[in-house]
Amino acid sequence: MTQPKKSGVAASQMRKRRRKLSSAPRSILDNDLYKFSMGNAVLQRYPNIRVAYKFTDRRCKGNWTPEALAVLQRRINEMARLKLTAEERAYCVVALPWINRAFWDFLANYRYDPSEVSVSLDASNNLKLDIRGLWCRTIFWEVPLLALISEVYYEYIDTNWSEDGQVEKMEGKAQRLFDAGVAWGDFGTRRRRHFAAQERVVAIGKKYANFTGTSNVYLAMKHGVKALGTMAHEWVMGHAALVSLKHANRAALVAWKEVYGGNLGTALPDTYGTDAFLRDFDGELARLYDSVRHDSGDPYAWYEKLVAHYISLSVDWRTKPAGFTDGNTDTSAIEINGYVRGRGGKCWFGIGTSMSNDYGDESPAVAIVIKLYEVIDQHGIVTKVVKISDNPEKAGGDHDALRVAKYTHLGIPLDAAA
Incomplete structure (x- = not known):
């Protein structure tokens, strides 16, 4: 209404x-x-x-x-x-x-x-x-x-829009994610309704043991939680121009390894589509990088494709947590988490706009x-x-x-x- x-x-x-x-x-x-x-x-x-x-x-x-x-x-x-x-x-x-x-x-x-x-x-x-x-x-x-x-x-x-009910709504989401055992962090800076809305996510989230931190470095410092994040699409896109379009993923991953020596080991696969990424993601890189994060497309089909790739490289996929950061809500995160864990895998979630900018259908994000x-x-x-x-x-x-x-x-x- x-x-x-x-x-x-x-x-x-x-x-x-x-x-x-x-x-x-x-x-x-x-x-x-x-x-x-x-x-x-x-x-x-x-x-x-x-x-x-x-x-x-x-x-x-x-x-x-x-x-x-x-x-x-x-x-x-x-x-x-x-x-x-x-x-x-x-x-x-x-x-x-x-x-x-x-x-x-x-x-x-x-x-x-x-x-x-x-x-x-x-x-x-x-x-x-x-x-x-x-x-x-x-x-x-x-x-x-x-x-x-x-x-x-x-x-x-x-x-x-108004702030009415926002605290209760966020408390409910955090509780549901905790009850389902979902490891999640705040990724809500870019499209937050306002600063206080994102801070509310962190302040409520950190009360629960399954909250992993926030992408926002200032809020991580202020609230004593872990700062989260590694690379974005622009790192891969830049290497497409400076090194190779066909093998931009490989160039970006190798360069990242040379800067960070195995730290910040989460790879982003969808800049040119996951199939292109997997062609560059060989056994050495698959073993070096701790995680790969999903950021577009069907998350279930993507996960099965990733698992199959690890198996083809004789890498134990159960030791490689998959990340999911594509517009998730508490509901979708719980569903994906249940699927991955049911398969015997591990996963984590970065949840952004649906936490820091959820003010109803009349005022969409x-x-x-x-x-x-x-x-x-x-x-x-x-x-x-x-x-x-x-x-x-x-x-x-x-x-x-x-x-x-x-x-x-x-x-x-x-x-x-x-």
């Missing part, structure tokens, strides 16, 4: 309350761990590579306003004031020892540069945004920008992403990069680059539609 329109005074009061919950990130660590782990790897291996990212709203409704855009721009500008504090640095050195101290020197001197971000509205009042600059600098923008976009959207555009779009090497050569995914709806990138990637990895003729 649609909520009644509020009076001007009531609406103004509601906006003020919501702004207290939101605002710009509290800390330079209010970001997901994989941005720091990838940032460290990029700084070591590709310090002079330039890149571009593009924003996509998968459910764009043409309802952004000039007022909301101005607020978003102001908050982007405010990001420039963030810096790593002495307390935060001390925490990172101890809690994240596999990132070398030289990286924390870099981050201590790092400041967000808003000129790297271009934001506007198109003719249909949809948000447009891109990021350009050195990869080792711009890599940190994605997650906090998405969080800011989501927060501004729900403060100024979709205001048909946004479906927004920022993805690497092009890579410019040290010679100035520009290469468009794409993601194919195991779910066609998640595929994205330049039209012609998609055609080439689909031909390379899937054998789809170049003259077929991208």
Whole structure:
């Protein structure tokens, strides 16, 4: 049922309350761990590579306003004031020892540069945004920008929601996951309703022994839980441009091993489809990497495919926990967990939007992403990069680059539609 329109005074009061919950990130660590782990790897291996990212709203409704855009721009500008504090640095050195101290020197001197971000509205009042600059600098923008976009959207555009019942709803989800023995962590930074909504997930989750931590480094530090995360699709996409499109997965996994020496051993398989990944995931890599995480496509068929691959390599798949991070809810996580454990396997879950942005059907969560779009090497050569995914709806990138990637990895003729 649609909520009644509020009076001007009531609406103004509601906006003020919501702004207290939101605002710009509290800390330079209010970001997901994989941005720091990838940032460290990029700084070591590709310090002079330039890149571009593009924003996509998968459910764009043409309802952004000039007022909301101005607020978003102001908050982007405010990001420039963030810096790593002495307390935060001390925490990172101890809690994240596999990132070398030289990286924390870099981050201590790092400041967000808003000129790297271009934001506007198109003719249909949809948000447009891109990021350009050195990869080792711009890599940190994605997650906090998405969080800011989501927060501004729900403060100024979709205001048909309230905090009523949110604590009880989250308590119920955490209890059900505990009762089912599901190992899960919070992955909710990117599309959270606001900062307090994600903090509520962590504060409630940590009361239960099956809660494994959070992807958000600031919240991990504040609440004394483990920071979670390894790599994202952009690490693989970057290697497609810099090393090999056909063997981007292998190049990315080998480079990761050389930076981290076996730490952070979770592989991401679906950048160009899981079949392409498995062709590169040989016995050595399968033994080295502790886990592979599902991020698109049918989770049950994917799991059986992964198990069969381990068996073909004479690797004991029961010792390799599978991760599931593709838009899970507490219900889907419980079901998948039951299936995997029933097979004799192990698994873990990263649950994001359904925890940090679940405010009912009348105010659904946004479906927004920022993805690497092009890579410019040290010679100035520009290469468009794409993601194919195991779910066609998640595929994205330049039209012609998609055609080439689909031909390379899937054998789809170049003259077929991208």
